[in-house]
Every structure is written in C-alpha cells, then in structure tokens.
Amino acid sequence: MPETGTEEEGLVIPRNLKVEENRGNMGNEGAGIIMQVENLSKTYSQGKISVHALRCACITVRKGELLAIMGPSGSGKSTLLALIGTLEKATEGRIILDGTDLTSVPEKLLPRVRREKIGFIFQHYNLIPTLSALENVELSMRFSRMPKKEREERAKALLEKLGLGDRLSHKPSELSGGEQQRVSIARALANKPAVILADEPTGEVDSKTRDSIVRTFKELSEKGQTILVVTHDPEVAKECSRVLRITDGVIKDY
Ligand SMILES: Nc1ncnc2c1ncn2[C@@H]1O[C@H](COP(=O)(O)OP(=O)(O)OP(=O)(O)O)[C@@H](O)[C@H]1O
Numbered sequence: 437m438p439e440t441g442t443e444e445e446g447l448v449i450p451r452n453l454k455v456e457e458n459r460g461n462m463g464n465e466g467a468g469i470i471m472q473v474e475n476l477s478k479t480y481s482q483g484k485i486s487v488h489a490l491r492c493a494c495i496t497v498r499k500g501e502l503l504a505i506m507g508p509s510g511s512g513k514s515t516l517l518a519l520i521g522t523l524e525k526a527t528e529g530r531i532i533l534d535g536t537d538l539t540s541v542p543e544k545l546l547p548r549v550r551r552e553k554i555g556f557i558f559q560h561y562n563l564i565p566t567l568s569a570l571e572n573v574e575l576s577m578r579f580s581r582m583p584k585k586e587r588e589e590r591a592k593a594l595l596e597k598l599g600l601g602d603r604l605s606h607k608p609s610e611l612s613g614g615e616q617q618r619v620s621i622a623r624a625l626a627n628k629p630a631v632i633l634a635d636e637p638t639g640e641v642d643s644k645t646r647d648s649i650v651r652t653f654k655e656l657s658e659k660g661q662t663i664l665v666v667t668h669d670p671e672v673a674k675e676c677s678r679v680l681r682i683t684d685g686v687i688k689d690y
C-alpha cells in the first residue's frame with residue numbers, strides 16, 4: 437500500500453501534507469518524536485468578545501509518552517485536545533502529528549485523518565446506545581479496508597485484552613461506567629492511532645475503576661501508544677510520564 441495518496445471516497449491525501457522532512461530540523465532529538473505543536477493559538481470570537489483559550493502553545497511529545505494535561509476549569513485543556521483532534525481550527529500555529537501537518541489538511545480530508553491517526557476517549561464515553569460493545573468497537577473500523585470478519589476479530593481481541601471478553605454483546609446501558617470506558621478505550625485503539633486523546637476519562641468513575649483505567653493507559657504507553665490525558669485528578673497525573681499545566685491558555689511544561 438502506498439504511504440500517501442491512498443484513495444477513499446474519492447479523496448486523496450496530497451503528498452505535500454507529509455512533513456517528514458521537518459524532523460530533520462530536530463537533529464538527533466527528532467528520533468521518537470510523534471507530535472510537535474508549534475506556536476498554537478486559539479481565539480474564540482463571539483461578537484465583540486474574544487476569548488484567548490490557548491496562547492502560543494509549544495509542545496513536543498515522544499512516542500509512548502503518557503502525558504497529563506492539568507489546569508483550572510476554563511484554562512484551555514479541552515481546547516488543546518480539540519485542536520489536536522482536528523475538531524476545532526487553530527487561529528495560529530501548527531500541529532505535526534506522525535509526519536502530517538494537521539493544520540493544513542483540507543476540510544474534506546479531516547474525517548479520514550482523524551479516523552486513522554487519532555483515538556478519542558471522552559468523560560461520558562460517547563458509545564452508541566443501540567449497539568453492543570463489540571459493534572461499537574467494530575463500527576469504528578468500518579472505513580478501513582479490513583474485511584468485516586477481521587474487524588470483528590480485532591474488536592473481540594481488544595475487548596478481551598481490556599477484560600471485557602464476557603461482555604461482548606452487552607449494550608452500553610447494560611455495562612457499568614468503568615466497563616463502558618474500557619469499551620471506549622478499545623474503540624480508540626481500534627485503528628492503531630498515532631495518539632489517543634482522553635478528556636477527563638476518569639471523571640465519572642470511582643477510585644478503583646480510575647486506577648484500573650490508569651493502569652491500562654500505562655500498559656499501553658509502555659507498548660508505545662502515545663496518550664494525552666486531561667485530568668483534574670492528581671492521582672491520575674502522578675502516574676503519567678509528564679505533566680503539562682495550563683493557566684489562562686498558557687502552557688507550563690513540568
Ligand atoms: N466554542 C466556544 N466558543 C467560545 N468560547 C469557548 C468555546 N469553547 C471554549 N470556550 C472558552 O474557552 C476557554 C477554555 O475552554 P476549555 O473548554 O478549553 O476549558 P477547560 O480547561 O477544558 O475547562 P474544564 O476543566 O472546565 O473542562 C473558556 O473560557 C471557555 O469559556
């Protein structure tokens with residue numbers, strides 16, 4: 437399969453969106469870097485009011501990092517994830533993820549780039565209520581070239597790995613909060629994303645379930661999965677390999 441220019445729905449990702457050569461600027465430091473956020477800003481404008489939700493953020497993330505993002509309510513944490521997740525457009529700056537400049541991907545190609553490179557985990561799980569655990573995970577691979585049987589096998593294997601082998605046909609309403617979050621982790625992993633973005637993934641669960649979710653994140657990160665996790669919980673942050681703190685849209689790296 438060619439590295440770029442694969443067709444889907446009549447769309448082709450142009451070669452010039454690949455920016456592998458930029459890694460050359462990073463010298464030896466470039467090895468192992470999966471994401472580079474450069475001077476990223478987001479200003480929301482509503483009439484005469486401008487909210488500077490993110491100001492000139494620069495972040496370098498290495499493959500396999502488990503990175504916590506902390507800060508007070510309204511400081512810009514979800515905005516940062518929404519920009520990296522290509523759900524919002526940056527006002528200024530660039531995001532290079534796995535060799536692709538996300539900020540110059542044309543609108544119509546964004547769903548595909550999002551699907552292939554990014555896994556999302558939300559506080560409220562966002563599973564499809566009418567589908568089983570297995571179907572929720574399988575559905576996220578429906579645009580891949582994998583045959584249905586293989587997609588089902590992969591979904592089953594992921595759910596089994598997350599301890600849900602005996603819950604495959606349960607609907608979200610038949611699962612506990614922690615189990616639903618594990619289904620959403622399996623879904624996020626399904627397309628082997630370059631990065632997983634988790635916005636307060638343990639916000640709704642008890643401390644035991646939180647600890648098991650964090651353990652899962654650590655195991656994934658040890659195997660090379662890069663994960664960014666927004667959290668208010670110091671117990672989650674202390675298990676991460678690094679903590680970014682945001683105040684009023686400004687990032688401090690610890
Ligand atoms: N779509 C929007 N339009 C206008 N302003 C917005 C929008 N989304 C967020 N904001 C503003 O941007 C700032 C940052 O919001 P953001 O959601 O990133 O905060 P947060 O750090 O995730 O907070 P929380 O911990 O409460 O989830 C806030 O002042 C918020 O009011």
Ligand SMILES: [Mg+2]
Nearest residue numbers: 513514515635
């Ligand atoms: Mg938020």
